[in-house]
Amino acid sequence: MKPTRITFAIVALSASLLAAACSGSTTANNSTSTGNGTGTSAREGGSTDKASHKQGGSLTIANTQGQTWTCQFNPFNPAVNPVSLGFVYEPLVYVNLLQDQKETPMLASSYQWSADKTSIVFTMRQNVKWNDGQPFTADDVAYTFDTMKRVPATDLYSLWTGAGLRSVTAAGDKVTMTFDQAAGPYFFNFANQVGIVPKHIFSTGPAAAHPDTWDDRAPVGTGPYKVDPCSANNIQYVANPDYWQPGKPYLAKIQYPAYLDNGPANLDLGSGKAQWGSQFIPNIKALYLNKSKDNHTWSPPVTNVAIVPNLDPSHAATSKLPVRQAITLALDRQKIALIGEGGQQPVANQTGVVVPTFQKYYDQAAVAAAGYDKPNPDKAKSLMSGLGYSESNPLKLTIITITGYTDWDASLAVVKQQLKPIGIDLTVSDLAQQTFDDRLYNGNFDLAYYGQAGGPTPYYELRQMLYSKNSAPIGKPASFNYERYLNKDVDALFDKYPTADDAGQVDIIKQVGAAMMRDVPIIPTTESVNWFQYNTEDIAGWPTEADPYAQPAAFNVPDVEQVLLHVYSKSAQN
C-alpha cells in the first residue's frame, strides 16, 4: 500500500528477485464525497454465507507499511485505522463497491430512509457484545457520531460539515440520523466507513478528553478479532470467541508483520510464507505465479490513472480542446497497460467509468459513436496539423509525475512515444511526492499524471475530478478538480444525483461520461487496481473474480472484515 521506494541499485543487481518498485497506483477505495445508498436493507442475519467451516489455522498478511507498528488502534486515527477497522471495530452496514453497492448488514440489522432521504433510521442488531463483555447498544452508535461533532478532527468524512449531518439520536434499538439535505451519497461513508466505538470506553479518561489522539493500545470492539499481542514488528490477532456471528471467524490467528519494503513482502508471498498480498509485484508471473500452483492473483480495477491537462486559459496549449482530443485519440492504451503496467492494470476509457467494475454505467455505444473506442492516430495527427504542429514542428509539453512510481514512468515512456508522431514532444518531469502535490493542487503544470480515489459508483471519482466546487483559481490549492474544469451543466448533473433513483443515477453518469468525451477534461489511460495475491495451499474462501464479495486488498477498510469472515483453513477441516 505504501507507494514506493525507489530501488535504484537493487534493480541493477537483481532485477528479478529484489526489485520492489511499485506504484502509487495501489488504490484506495472510497472517497470523501457522495454517492448512492437507496432503499432499505431487509436481510437479517450474518454475512453472505452461513458458518459452515471449522475454526482453526492461521494466515499471514504481506502488505507493505514502510514502518514498524505503533500498536495504536484508535479508529479515528487515519494512520492506524487500517489495522483496527474491520479487525476489531465494525461499521453499521458493509457496502461492496465491486458488486454494485451490495449491502451486508453488520452492526445495524436494517435501516429505513425517509422519502426525501434527509433522515435515516438504523435498527441495531441484538445480542452483540463488545469484546470486554459489555453489551453493544444504540447509544454507542450515537456516541460515535456525536464524538465526531464534538471533536472535528475525528470527522474524517466531513459528515457534520460537508454532508450536512444535523443530529444523531438513539432511542431503544433505533438510531436516527437527520441531514440538512438529501444524504444518499454519504451512506457509503457514514454506514460503511465509520467504525463504531464503545461509549463506555470512549466516554472516560483520556479517550473522552482526546478521542482524536488517544492511543487505544488495547482496543475494545465488536469485530471478529482481538489484538494479542502487538509488537513493533508484528500484530497478532486472535479470534474473538464471543463474536456475534456464531462459528466465525474461522481462522484462529492472523499475523500482520510490518513490512518496510515491497521486496521482502513479495519474497515472502512468493515462498508462501505469507498468503495474502496487497502490493504490486513486478513481473508477477516469474516472481509469484510460477513459484507455486497455489499462488493466484486477481486485482480488480476501481479507479482511473489519468493524464490531467491544465484547462486554465493561462495554459494556452492544454486549454485547447483539439490538443486534448489529439492526445486521447493518439493513445494506444493497450500498449500502455501492457508495457507500463506489465499487463497488470486494465485499460481505461475516455468516459472515466471504470469497467468492468461499474459496467452498468458505461455507454459502449456512445463511446463508439464518438470514435473513442480505439486509437486513431491519423485523426490525432490532423487535429494537431490543424493547429500548425507536426512531427518536425512539435508542440512541446511537460508532464509531471511522482519520483519512484516506476510503473508510471514506464507508462509515460510509452505515451511519449505515441505522441511523437502526431506532433507533441512530451517531456516527463519526475518530482518528489510533495513537490508534485504542490504543483498539482495549485495548478502549476501543463500535464500531470495522477489517479484519484474513488467510491462505490463512478459518481464519486467523477464528481471529485469534475465538480466546479472542487476547483480553485490557479495559484490556490484545488481540493480534487486539479484540471480546473468548470461546467455548469455538469455541476447540475452532479447536484441532481443524490435525489435521483437508481435508473436516473445511471443516466446521470452516462451524461457525465458524454461530457468527458466532449470536453476531454481528463484523459484516463489505465485503471488503477486493488492489488491482490492469494495462496490457496491451506487457505480457502478468498474473494475471486467469480465471487467478488469484497475488495480484496488487505488495506481496504472495512472490506478486510468481509474477507476475514470468509477465509478458512483447509487443514483445520479434517
Next chain:
Amino acid sequence: MPYLLRRLGFFLLTLWAALTLNFFIPRFMPGSPLQALRDRTHNKLSPAALEQMLTSYGFKPNENVLVQYVDYLKNMVTGQWGISIGATLGEPVTRIVRQALPWTLGLVGVTTVLAFLLGSLIGTVAGWRRGGRLDSLLPPAFVVTSALPYFWVGLLLILVFSVWTGGVLPSDFNYDSGMQPAFTPAFVFSVASHALLPAATILITSIGGWILTMRNNMITTLAEDYVRMGRAKGLSDRRIMTAYAARNAMLPNLAGFAMSLGFVIAGAILVEYVFNYPGLGYLLYNAVQNTDYPLMQALFMLFTVAVLVAVLVCDIAIAILDPRSRERDRSGR
C-alpha cells in the same frame, strides 16, 4: 581548567547553533505534514479533519515562528519531544526513539568498536611485519573495500548470501517478525542472523581506514628511539610490538575513534535503509519522507549532541593524555 571551560563554552554555542539549524532547515523543505498525511490517506479523507488532527497532536503551522522556535528550544532541553505527526502519527517521539535506539546502538555501535579493534590489530601486525605476507595482502585489499560505497556492498551481500542461497541469511529487518522479543536462544539467534549482513557491510567498508592509519603509525613509531631501546634491552618482540609500539601508535587513532562513536547514534542511514533495519537512521529517513517535524527535530538533536559530546570527551581525553595541549592554552597563544 580554562582550556576545559573554553571547550565547554564552545560546546554550548555549537549546540545552540545546531539546534537552531535543526529547527529551520526542515521547515524550508518542500511540502508540509498535512500534505504528507493527505498522500498517505490517498486524499480520501477530509483535509479539514486531518489538519485538526495534526493540530491536536501539537502541529501549529499558523503560530508565530519565533514563538514556535522558543517553545522548541525549551522542549528540546526539557525532553518534551512531542508526538510524531508523520507515518507514525500519534506515537510519542520518545517512545519511537526508545524503540529504535537499541537496534542502532547494537548494530552500528558494536560494529564500530569491532572495526576499530580488528583494524588496529591487523594494522599493528601488518606494520610490525612490514612487507610481509599479511602486509602485502590485507591493507591493499581493505583500502579497496573501504572505498566502496557501503549501500552497494550491502546490496552485493544480499544478492550473494541471501538471494542466491535462497534466503539462508535474512536480508531485512531486525528479527523474524513471527517472534515475540524474549531472551530465548531462538530469538537471540534470529537477532544475530538478521544483524550479520548489515554488520558485515559496515565492517568491510570501515575497517580499511583503521588498518591503514594504524599500520602507518606503527611504522613511524617503530623508528622511534624508545623502540630501539627496547630492542637493545632484549625485550621480546611481542612486548615491543604491543606495549611499546602499538600503544603509542594508537594514540592518534583514539581521537578518531571517539569521533566515530559519536556518529554511531546517527546510524548508518543507507545501511539501515538497504536492510530495512528499524534503527534511528531508518527512522530519520521515514521522518524526512513524511515531513515529521517533531521526530526529525528530536533525531537531529540526538545526532548533534552525540557528536558534540564525543568531541568534548575527546578534547578532555587529549588534555589529560597530552600535556602539550594544555601548555599551549596556558601560554595564551
